[in-house]
Structure formats: C-alpha cells, structure tokens
Amino acid sequence: MLSSRLVFALFWASTATLANAEPSTAGTPDAVRQKELVRLVRQDCGSCHGMTLQGGLGPALLPATLQEKPVEGLVATIYYGRPGTPMPPWKQFMSEAEAGWIVQQLMSGFPQ
Amino acid sequence: MRLFFVFLVALLLGACAGPQLRGTGDLGLVIERASGQVTLVNTTSRQPYARIDGLGDLSHASAVYSRDGRYAFVFGRDGGLTKIDMLEARIVRRVMQSGNAIGGSISQDGRIVVAQNYTPGGIKAFDAETLELLSEVPAEYAPGKFSKVVGLADAPGNKFAYALFEGGEIWVSDFSNPKQPKTQRFPAGLQPYDGLVTPDGRYFLAGLFGEDGVAMLDLWQPEKGSRKILENYGRGQEKLPVFKMPHLRGWSVAQGKAYLPAIGRHEVLVVDVATWKEVGRIPVRGQPVFVIARPDGRQVWVNFAFPDNGKMDVIDTLAGKVVHAFEPGKGILHMEFTPRGENVWLSARDDNKVLIYDTATFSRVGEIAADNPSGIFFTTRAARIGF
DSSP: OHHHHHHHHHHHHHHHHHHHHOTTSTTSOOHHHHHHHHHIIIIIIHHHHOTTSSOSSSOOOOHHHHTTSOHHHHHHHHHHOOTTSSOOOOTTTSOHHHHHHHHHHHHHOOOO | OHHHHHHHHHHHHHHHTSOOOOOSTTEEEEEETTTTEEEEEETTTTEEEEEEOOOOOOTTOEEEEOTTSOEEEEEOTTSEEEEEETTTTEEEEEEEOOSEEEEEEEOTTSOEEEEEEEETTEEEEEETTTOOEEEEEEOEEETTEEOOEEEEEEETTTEEEEEETTTTEEEEEEOSSTTSOEEEEEEOOSOEEEEEEOTTSOEEEEEESSSSSEEEEETTOGGGOOEEESTTTTTTOOOOOOSSOOOOOGGGEETTEEEEEOSSSSEEEEEETTTOOEEEEEEOSSOEEEEEEOTTSSEEEEEEOTTSTTOEEEEETTTTEEEEEEOOSSOEEEEEEOTTSSEEEEEEGGGTEEEEEETTTOOEEEEEEOSSEEEEEEGGGGGSTTO
C-alpha cells in the first residue's frame, strides 16, 4: 500500500518535472490554443483582475501574489469557480489541463 | 455698433491667422485599452481627429468632462488621472493618484474631480483646474478594514454617492467644503458591484452581487435611510455564471422606468421609478453588462458579458420587448449615443473598430479604426447629472 502510494507520488513528481522541462508534452495546449488562452486571460479575466493582472474587483494574479498558494487550489478556482465570490467557473471554455497551464503561466509571469 | 466692429475684427483676425474657433458639443474620446491611448472623435463628421498616447493602463478606464466640454478627465486603471484638452488635443496635466482605480466623477459646480479607488480603497478629490489633491475619504468601514469603492456618481450639492464592495454600504460624501468632506453611511447589502444616480439626481441605486436585489437611497430624504428594491428577483433559482460584472449608470432610466441588468439571469429587470416596484422583466441573449437608454428613452440597448459579447439586443420601451437582435462585431464592450440619439457608437474590441449605427434603421453608417477600443465618452456627458 505504502509502496504503491510512493510510486504514485513519484509518478506525479516525474510528470510534473517533465511538464516543466518539456512544454510540448501531452496536456500542454498547442501554440494556437496558447495564444487564445493568453488573450482570454488578459482580456476577459482582465475585466475583474486587470489587463495587467494587478487586480481589480478580483485579486492580483501576479507571481508574487500567487506563490504561497497551492497549485491545485488555483486550478480548481479557475475550473470550478469560487462560490460566495464573483469568481465564476470557466470549465465550459477550457479543459482542466488548460486551467493548469494558465496557473503555471501566471505563477511564472504571464505572457503578453 | 462697437460690439459689431470688435466681432468683425475678431472674425477677420481669425480668418487670417489664429486657430479656427469651434465648440465642443460634438466631440468625444475612445479609450484604447491595451495601448494606453485615446482617440479623439467628432460625432458630426464621424471621424477621428487626433490620437493621444502616454495615458498608462487604460483597461476599465473612464472619462468625465469639464462643464464647458473642453477638458476630459481620464481615470486609468493604474491610478493615473489625466486631463486632456479636447480642442488642442493634448495632455494638460497628469497625476498618479492611487495604485488601482476604477473611475471617477465631477462635481455639480465642475470644480472638483473625484476618483474612486480599489487600492487603497476610498475616494480622492482633486481641484479640476490644477489636479491638486484637496481631500480624501478612505473607505474604512471597520477599524483597519478598507473596501474597494464602486459606483461613484455625482449628486446635486457637490455631493458624491458611492458603494463599498466589501463594506456592503452606501456612502454619501458632501464636498461643500472640498477640503473637509462630510460623509454619511447607509447599509446596502452583500457585495454592491456598481451604482447609479437617477437623471434627476434624487436616487442612488447600488446593484448587489451577493444577493438578489438593489439597494436604494433617496438623496432628497437621506434621513429615511436606504432600502432594498427588487428583493429576491432570482426567486431562489440557481444563478447562471457571470463572466463580467454589469455596469450601472443613470442612462438606464427611460419613460419613468429603470432598466437594470439582472445578475446571474439573462434578463433586464424593469422597475417603475415612482413606486420602485418591479413591473416586468425582459429576456435577453446573455448576461447584460450595459443597459443604456437612447436619450429619448424609446429604445434601450443591451450588450453582454463573455461569451455573448458579440451580441446586442435592442428593447423597444413601448413594446416592452427586444425588437432588434444582431451581432455587430467581436467583443462589444461599450456603447455611447450621440447627443440626441440618432446614432450609437459601439466599441468592437476584438475587431479593433468602433462601429457607428443609425438607431432608427439599425444600419451601419460608419466605422473608425481603434486599437482594442473599450469606453466611448462624448462631451454631452458634461451637462448630465450622475455622469
């Protein structure tokens, strides 16, 4: 049981490293889709979070403001929204993997 | 006779050398949100006449005008406040007044420009002539707790009404003495997202995001306190997701009725302004963002939040329903009517165009190239209460 959990954890760790090292692995959106997602974030998420992502009615989405936050929580916030706040679920416009890609980009400095 | 002579000389001199005289009543500006520029436009020729850059982050920027319509005050997202001379087409003054701003307003007498800020939460008053800071009202709704300010609107008596998003309150600050404003506080409800003053300056409404309803304050009788209207308009049904916050302004009052965006419902709510009772709801094709009456009140135009932001619905206020539905372009962010409403200008952000429509025939009569256009602001706002 313990070993299978360990293997599982190792598997996740390795895929995470892979994803970081090779942006072209499965689950990473292709260049065209990346461009669409960047525009979506800047223009449409930007209506609350600011086009420069420095915050507005919604909080800032800059690397410094996100670094303490758990990645899975951020992905879930995008994908499922956050009840009790104005943050809506974006799942009809992207896959969970794409939400993950967005979080990764936000945490490392979002493309223009 | 002497006056006539002076006039004649002035006319001749004008013809020879000086700049051509002109009024400002048919001018306006278009915010180009991504590039920190504004394009100055003429609503008679339907053409741009100048472009000014260096205004900083203009996402969600808005503008108000001096009462002579000559100067525009542009409030940028990054806290920049820029005064533009519409006739000389240049920046007169520019100050960075906060870290994160959301708009502003100008006083009844035209002497005070007030900015509303998210960070640090509160409002700041500036001398309209010099942009010198006069005073500020921090939105500290509980000890050490500051709120984002939304819905700032001017009211008669050099007062400004606004709402506190986190604080859940309506505040009215009286700037009769611009250096020592006096503020009254009223309960609003959960998460007010924007506000409006009715065109007569009497009522301030704050739309609520966190609950179904709108908070209302009679500015003529503030001692009676605020109350809620349109309570429970969602009737407990699950809300649809809202991908962009709606906006409110006094322009949505027409023919004795206020047309307001529902939150989480694809409807425009209709309220009788005499009784403040709901008198109808009109189904539309998305989450309404701007619900704006043509100046004569016969039509109300509606644009929508993502992903329906390519659509526009036009309500006929006599028929009480949508009579024209179309898709003018991609990313329709804002609209502005010409002073008497024969045309409407729409910003199509993703088409990089401003589209001009005839409101009687719904045909397109012109377009202007603009880089990611958002807000469109015409000088006629200078003479209206609540803008």
